[in-house]
Amino acid sequence: MTDPTATATANQKLHFYQKGTFTVGNRLVPDTERSVQASIDRSNALTCGHRACQGCGEALGARYAMDAAMRATGGNLIAVNATGCLEVFTTPYPETSWQMPWLHSLFGNAAAVATGVAAAMQVKGRKEVRTIAQGGDGGTTDIGFGCLSGMFERNDDVLYICYDNEGYMNTGVQRSSATPPTARTATTPAMGPEPGNVFGTGKSVPKIAVAHGIPYVATATVADLHDLERKVMKAMGIHGARYIQIHVPCPLGWGSASHDTIRLARLAVECGMFPVFEAEHGIVTSSRKIRRPVPVAEYLKPQRRFAHLFKDGGDSQRLGHLQAIADRNIVEYKLLEPEEEAG
Amino acid sequence: MLKQTEGSHATAEAIALCRPEVICAYPITPQTHIVEGLGEMVRLGQLKNCEFINVESEFAALSVAIGASAAGARAYTATASQGLLFMAEAVYNASGLGLPIVMTLGNRAIGAPINIWNDHSDAMSMRDAGWLQLFAESNQDSIDLHIQAFRIAEELSVPVMVCMDGFLLTHASERVDIPEQAQVDAFLPRYEPRQVLDPGEPVSIGAMVGPDAFTEVRFLQHYKQTLALHLIPELAAEFSGRFGRNTGGLLRTYFADDAEMLVVAMGSINGTIKDTIDEMRADGFSIGLVNIVSFRPFPTEALRRLLAGRKHVVVVEKSFAVGMGGQLANNVDLALRNTPAAPQVHSVIAGLGGRSITRTSLHRVFRRAVAQPWEGAHFLDLNEDIIGKELHHVRKVRRSGPTAENLLRRLDQAAQHAAAE
Numbered sequence: 001m002t003d004p005t006a007t008a009t010a011n012q013k014l015h016f017y018q019k020g021t022f023t024v025g026n027r028l029v030p031d032t033e034r035s036v037q038a039s040i041d042r043s044n045a046l047t048c049g050h051r052a053c054q055g056c057g058e059a060l061g062a063r064y065a066m067d068a069a070m071r072a073t074g075g076n077l078i079a080v081n082a083t084g085c086l087e088v089f090t091t092p093y094p095e096t097s098w099q100m101p102w103l104h105s106l107f108g109n110a111a112a113v114a115t116g117v118a119a120a121m122q123v124k125g126r127k128e129v130r131t132i133a134q135g136g137d138g139g140t141t142d143i144g145f146g147c148l149s150g151m152f153e154r155n156d157d158v159l160y161i162c163y164d165n166e167g168y169m170n171t172g173v174q175r176s177s178a179t180p181p182t183a184r185t186a187t188t189p190a191m192g193p194e195p196g197n198v199f200g201t202g203k204s205v206p207k208i209a210v211a212h213g214i215p216y217v218a219t220a221t222v223a224d225l226h227d228l229e230r231k232v233m234k235a236m237g238i239h240g241a242r243y244i245q246i247h248v249p250c251p252l253g254w255g256s257a258s259h260d261t262i263r264l265a266r267l268a269v270e271c272g273m274f275p276v277f278e279a280e281h282g283i284v285t286s287s288r289k290i291r292r293p294v295p296v297a298e299y300l301k302p303q304r305r306f307a308h309l310f311k312d313g314g315d316s317q318r319l320g321h322l323q324a325i326a327d328r329n330i331v332e333y334k335l336l337e338p339e340e341e342a343g
Numbered sequence: 344m345l346k347q348t349e350g351s352h353a354t355a356e357a358i359a360l361c362r363p364e365v366i367c368a369y370p371i372t373p374q375t376h377i378v379e380g381l382g383e384m385v386r387l388g389q390l391k392n393c394e395f396i397n398v399e400s401e402f403a404a405l406s407v408a409i410g411a412s413a414a415g416a417r418a419y420t421a422t423a424s425q426g427l428l429f430m431a432e433a434v435y436n437a438s439g440l441g442l443p444i445v446m447t448l449g450n451r452a453i454g455a456p457i458n459i460w461n462d463h464s465d466a467m468s469m470r471d472a473g474w475l476q477l478f479a480e481s482n483q484d485s486i487d488l489h490i491q492a493f494r495i496a497e498e499l500s501v502p503v504m505v506c507m508d509g510f511l512l513t514h515a516s517e518r519v520d521i522p523e524q525a526q527v528d529a530f531l532p533r534y535e536p537r538q539v540l541d542p543g544e545p546v547s548i549g550a551m552v553g554p555d556a557f558t559e560v561r562f563l564q565h566y567k568q569t570l571a572l573h574l575i576p577e578l579a580a581e582f583s584g585r586f587g588r589n590t591g592g593l594l595r596t597y598f599a600d601d602a603e604m605l606v607v608a609m610g611s612i613n614g615t616i617k618d619t620i621d622e623m624r625a626d627g628f629s630i631g632l633v634n635i636v637s638f639r640p641f642p643t644e645a646l647r648r649l650l651a652g653r654k655h656v657v658v659v660e661k662s663f664a665v666g667m668g669g670q671l672a673n674n675v676d677l678a679l680r681n682t683p684a685a686p687q688v689h690s691v692i693a694g695l696g697g698r699s700i701t702r703t704s705l706h707r708v709f710r711r712a713v714a715q716p717w718e719g720a721h722f723l724d725l726n727e728d729i730i731g732k733e734l735h736h737v738r739k740v741r742r743s744g745p746t747a748e749n750l751l752r753r754l755d756q757a758a759q760h761a762a763a764e
Contacts, residue, residue, distance in 0.1 A: 078540045080410060081549075088551055096547035096555030101540040103413050105436050109406035112398065116365060116410025116418065117540060119394040123364040125418055129542055147406060150399030 015327075036068045036229050037303025044101065050097040051089040055258025057222045057248030057265060058086055058163040062134065064222075065246065066160055068229040069132055070100065072236035076128045078103070078117050082110035082135025082144055086163060101302035106150040108143035110135045111151035114158040122157070130236060132142040134161040137178035138168040140245075141205045148192040148205075152212040152241045159235045162205065165250035173253040177202050178189045180273065181325070182318055185253075199321055207275075209243040213282035216242040221276055222249070223265035227288065231278065247274045268300035272326035275333040287333040296323045344521050347745065350482035350512040353519045354447060355380030357486040359390045360527040361445075361493045364534075365411035365418040366395045367404040371426040372459045373509035377487040378421055401426035403432035405446070407521040412442040413548055415539040417493065419444070423509060424451035424465045431469065437504060438473030438564065440549060441538070443496035444501070445489065446474075450610065450661075451509040452696040456747040460697020461509040462661040466638070467670045473564050475503040475571055476639040477591070482507075482517045487590035488636075490522070491578050493531055498574060500537045501567050506638075508611040510697070522586055530585055568640040575637055593642035595634045596649065598624060602631030604655040604709065605686075607646075607675055609635045612659060612693070612700055619705040630709060634740030635671070646678045653686040657712050659705070659723075661694040668692075693723035729753040 036042055043065035052059035070077050078101045083088045087104045090097040105113045114133035121129045132149075135144060140162040151158055167185050168174040174187040181199040184190040188197040209217040215238050220228040228246060235242040249265050251258040268274040269288065273296060276288035297319055301304040309315045309322075330336055348356075355377050358366075366379035366385070385392035394411075398404045401422050408418040422430065427448060439442050448466055454459040466476055477492060479485040485507045492503040505511060538548060552560055572593065579591035589595075597617050599605060606616050609624070613634040623630050632650055635642070650656050656679075658672040671689035679685045689712040694700045704724050711717075731751055737743045 076542045078414065078542065087549075091547055091550035093550045093552040093556060096550060097546060098547050101542055101545045102547045102549075103410070103540055104547075105406060105409050105440070106432055108410075109402060109433060112403040112406035113410035113413075115396065115398075115403075116367075116407035116412070116416075117414040118410075119365045119396060119407065120411040120416035120418075123394050124414075125390055146400055147403050150403050153399075154396070186517030 006282035014272060017120050017316050035064075036071045037064055037225065037273045043075060045070050045079075045098065045100045046090065047097050047099050049095070051087070051092060052085070053252050053258070055251040055261045056085075056089075057250060057261045058136070058165060059089070059228065059229065060225075060261070061163050061222050061246040061248045062086055064225050065134075065232045065244070066132070069130070069159070069236050072233045073128070073130045074132060075100075076127060077101075078121075078131050078273070080105070080110050080117060080131065080133045081259045082133070082139030083284075084136040084139050085108035086134065086136065088170055095174070099317070107139050109147050110139060110144055111158065111160055112147040114160070115151050115154070115156040118157045130159070131157065132161060134163065136169070137162060137164045137166060138176045141177045141203060143191040145205075152209060152214050152243070155214060155240045157239050157241075159232075159244065161232075162243070162245040163248045164245050165248045165253060168251070169250045169253040172298055178205070180306040180322075182309055182322060184308065185305070195308045196305070206243065206245050206279075210279040210282055210284065214241040214243065215239070215281055218244045219247070219274070220244055221247040221265045221269055221274060223247075223262055223269055224288065227276070253305070255307070256302055260302055264299065264343075267294060270294045271296045271299045272335055273299060273322075275329045275335060277333050284333070287335055287342040289337070290335045293336065296326045306321050344523070344667040346521060347516060347518050349376065349490050350485060350507065350515050350517065350560070351376030351449075353382045353482050353517075353521065354485045354489060354507065354513075355384065356521050357489045358419055358445075358447075359384050359520060360524055361419075361490060361531055361689050362392070362417065364389075364393055364416035365408065366393060367399050367407040367418070368395065368422040369398050369404045369420075369422070369426065371401065371423050373451055373513045374421040374423045374447060376513060377447055377449070377479065380639050381541050401430040402433055405430040405437060405444070408444045408446075409437050409440065409442055412437075412444050412536075413440065413538070413540050415534070415536045416542070417497075417534045418442075419446070421447035421449065424453055424459075427465045427469060428453065431472075434469050434472045434474065437502045437522045439560075440501050441500045441567075443493075443500050443534070445492045445496055446502065446504050447489070448504050448506045449509040449513045458696040459509075461511050462695045462697065463506070464662040464695075466504065467574055467662040467664075467725070468508045469504070470639060470643045470670060470679050473501070474639060475501060475568070475637065476682060477503065477637055478635065479505065479507040479512060480595075480611055480613045480634055480636075482512055482515065483519050483544070483588070484590050485512060486519055486521065487582065487586070487588060489583055490527055490531060491575075491591045494578055495571065495574055497569050499571055501564075501571070506610065511611045520588070525586060530582065533763065534760075538542060538574060571637075572638045572642065572644075575640075591636060593637045593645050595636060596632065596651075597634070598631035599633060599649060600631070601629065603629040603653060604657060605633055605650060605653050605659045606659060606709070606714070607633045607671065608659045609638060609671065610661070615700055615702060616659065616705060619709070620703045622702065623706065623709065628709075638671070643678045647682060650675070650679060650686055651682050652684065655689060655712050657689045657691060657709055659691045659700075659757075661692075663692045663720060672720070687712075689716060691718045691723055692720050698724065
């Protein structure tokens with residue numbers, strides 16, 4: 001058990017004040033460490049009354065991300081939204097849940113539209129107004145990828161946030177290039193000799209973002225909202241192209257209980273399937289260490305999209321393959337190495 | 344200021360005079376020289392307070408313009424042909440959102456077969472996308488229409504496409520009169536958006552609209568085009584007063600008052616048609632011209648008034664809907680619907696993929712419209728010999744091969760045969 005007073009200065013180490021949980025109670029940490037969301041002055045940029053499903057990870061991630069960005073910019077923020085769940089559940093005409101200037105254009109162009117917004121602010125001499133683009137993994141890693149890469153390589157002054165729920169959930173759970181191997185989706189059914197999504201496909205857009213050499217890339221998760229807020233705040237303190245991919249479980253698409261969203265997000269990190277890291281100017285600078293390692297099966301089992309892996313005594317070969325992927329992440333991102341003391 | 348210059352560069356100068364704030368550039372022949380010219384002006388500081396963005400695709404070009412326009416900046420881009428198709432989704436989006444973007448279209452054929460030369464199939468592919476479409480007859484027209492386009496777009500909050508024929512105008516050096524900055528500033532005020540993304544006054548733009556209001560949103564988009572039918576001639580008149588040139592408007596006529604035959608056409612071909620008309624009138628042929636400047640909105644009423652009571656209408660156009668016929672002819676037919684004693688409408692498809700439209704061919708087809716009228720579309724200067732051979736080949740051989748390559752080989756064989764004789 002770590003002494004909480006010794007770690008209070010480092011955000012990363014605020015985890016263990018309450019035995020057996022990772023919850024950080026805002027009342028028990030100093031004012032400066034408290035979350036944006038805990039503040040009475042939070043902007044509620046994405047306010048209540050929207051139509052997201054119960055347990056929606058994306059709604060939670062977006063709320064925390066936007067309020068953090070609103071605080072970082074003093075409310076001088078414009079959001080561009082790709083088509084997708086977030087767009088649909090927040091703006092059923094004539095209602096809107098956005099208490100901030102918000103623009104939806106198309107599925108595949110959010111990054112480019114945000115470039116245009118940022119350019120307009122630049123030319124209008126309103127440099128204090130910052131721009132965020134946001135979309136799901138389909139709108140980011142697939143159909144919006146060209147515009148995203150263009151925005152990155154031009155180093156446009158845009159923070160792009162991808163809410164990664166590993167599939168096209170808005171259209172009825174189809175496979176995207178962020179869908180993990182073996183996951184059942186409507187277009188990778190759990191049928192035939194290789195049920196679910198196949199191995200050897202997909203891509204890591206955070207890695208590709210790092211390869212663009214842009215000033216800031218991070219992954220985050222709704223299982224660690226303090227870390228998420230901190231990364232968004234940090235990103236808003238930097239100019240140029242920035243990218244944050246937030247892992248957001250989807251009860252509907254994953255076939256999981258709505259009360260398990262945070263638990264699954266945490267298990268994804270703890271098993272190594274979703275490495276949480278930061279990179280600056282093309283170099284990975286830090287990763288969030290796994291505190292209590294778990295086998296991938298523990299993460300996969302509560303999700304019906306992986307149910308076929310556990311039928312008839314379990315598909316040990318393919319579970320082993322998934323474990324190998326997680327293990328490779330653990331090595332690549334140094335997820336089990338002891339955290340270096342902040343100097 | 345009078346000067347001799349390339350159409351693209353003259354157009355770039357006119358756009359710079361309109362003080363665009365965000366320009367998105369992506370290369371595609373034949374519009375490339377326009378954005379290159381603007382890029383130079385930004386680099387040299389001649390065009391100030393302007394963000395020039397080299398994007399990665401046409402889809403991004405228009406998307407950046409959409410973001411810039413929604414955030415209150417005067418936004419401009421240019422494209423052609425495949426580029427327009429690649430941005431098609433954003434083309435509809437810009438008009439659906441009511442964003443007053445101005446875009447130059449350096450008209451070029453659409454492939455396959457790939458072809459970089461001029462026709463109007465690109466513009467026609469987006470004729471129903473909710474943009475206004477203005478067609479330039481000359482490079483002076485291109486200059487003047489661009490200046491008017493920004494004003495029209497911003498008054499109605501609707502995007503405008505200015506079409507100038509690829510190569511025939513974009514790459515042609517002509518004498519043009521470039522207006523003074525003060526003249527343009529007096530005609531074109533600062534952009535005051537009707538909707539804008541502003542943290543001081545947050546709004547959501549681009550909400551999902553269901554059956555409860557979608558029809559009404561679309562109707563208002565349509566209504567704007569009917570407003571444009573009045574605004575376009577009004578602004579053309581104001582422009583004429585300020586700049587001393589009669590350009591713009593819905594349509595322009597040439598010897599139309601007493602002509603028994605009226606030709607209807609768009610773009611640079613109007614020049615050749617006017618020359619042909621001069622020659623035919625000298626021969627006593629009663630013929631005149633209607634040059635459609637505004638294809639969208641389509642000047643249905645004005646055209647009906649002009650065409651009613653004539654004997655013949657010949658529509659010459661550089662595009663057609665495959666399997667259906669000329670789009671302009673189709674629209675002219677619609678304008679004449681239920682008109683008593685409607686003239687015979689003769690449809691001519693000409694100049695596809697850059698084929699020259701000669702006065703000789705025009706003489707022949709205008710006379711033929713009277714002497715031997717045809718049904719449907721007439722393809723000007725069609726090489727019926729190679730078509731016959733290819734059709735015969737396709738009937739005989741199952742794996743008949745790629746059509747375009749077969750035709751090129753037949754042309755080559757015919758040329759060799761002619762050389763041998």
